[in-house]
Amino acid sequence: EPEVTQTPSHQVTQMGQEVILRCVPISNHLYFYWYRQILGQKVEFLVSFYNNEISEKSEIFDDQFSVERPDGSNFTLKIRSTKLEDSAMYFCASSDRRDRGPSFYNEQFFGPGTRLTVL
């Protein structure tokens, strides 16, 4: 069964350093997402990406964050200058498009996550 993969599983970095988290979405999917979950807290939406551009982003997704689909398979999240509060589990997800009747719906498939620890 196809699945979303993420690398690395755990990333440790020093405050102020840049990190790139990588994801390989399911191959025929068109929509890509990043979420994060700080330890013990809720899963929070960061950004969605479709047709090579950001379609939605949350307040968390500020100028320190960027996303890219550098080739036909990878989807990356870059944090330019990490802060202590960026320590979290970062989940990538992907989905196909479904239209049925008046509404758009989809099922998002999540990867296993990358645990980012900022020291």
Place this chain on the structure above:
Amino acid sequence: DAKTTQPPSMDCAEGRAANLPCNHSTISGNEYVYWYRQIHSQGPQYIIHGLKNNETNEMASLIITEDRKSSTLILPHATLRDTAVYYCIVGSARQLTFGSGTQLTVLP
């Protein structure tokens, strides 16, 4: 903020049906109800979704009330591996807003 209300925790005996309720009284006409679960800090896993009609798949059944203000996720024969946090989500399909969910513990 999440547009749903769920009990924080529930227990269920192994082999029995688990019925997880969710209130979504402010749901709008075209919004779907989605259910996901998260097993111990793994990535959330899609379970099922519905609009108006009851839905069933290989994992679960979803019962949506006629006024669409609440729903119930049913796991027909819960196993120990179903122990997880279950999230009921209403709203944008592109931007899932997770609440605190219901911690379901399946007891042997």
